[in-house]
Amino acid sequence: MKIKQIKHTNNLFKFMLEEWKLIHPEHYGEELDYSYWHTQRLYFEAIEGKKIIGGLIGEFFGGVLYIPEIIVAKKNRGKNIGGSLIKKAENWVKTHRGHEVFLYTGKNWTEKIFYLTLGYQIVSEVPRFYSKIDFVLMRKFLD
DSSP, X not given: OOOOOOOSOHHHHHHHHHHHHHHHHHHHSSOOOHHHHSOEEEEXXXXXXTEEEEEEEEEEETTXXXXXXXXXXXXXXXXXXXXXXXXXXXXXXXXXXXXXXEEEEETTSXXXXXXXXXXXXXXXXXXXXXXXXXXXXXXXXXX
């Protein structure tokens, strides 16, 4: 056996899809719905006039949205722009059969409080994560 790193290839994805079709029913009790399990990247931007003042990037997979990036222009913070971006993303998740959103944020950052006020819960601490800074994993289950 030989293991090698490859670039994006249809052969590997074809193999993975065919195998998932076989084992999906035993793990999830239903036939594979590829559209539900296909990663979708989401992009939301907040605009004032013609200027971007905030943005959110997400990855949706299997009913769960991961938010790796959300940022609001420094001079526009405290105006519920971040909350509006999160709410827009959460609503998108709900309309696409999703049930959860999760993200990481710095353990000692003020953004942690912001997410707590939006109903996110701390799941775990992640010591020395990005750039060796302590982070927390936060999640929110959607109705």
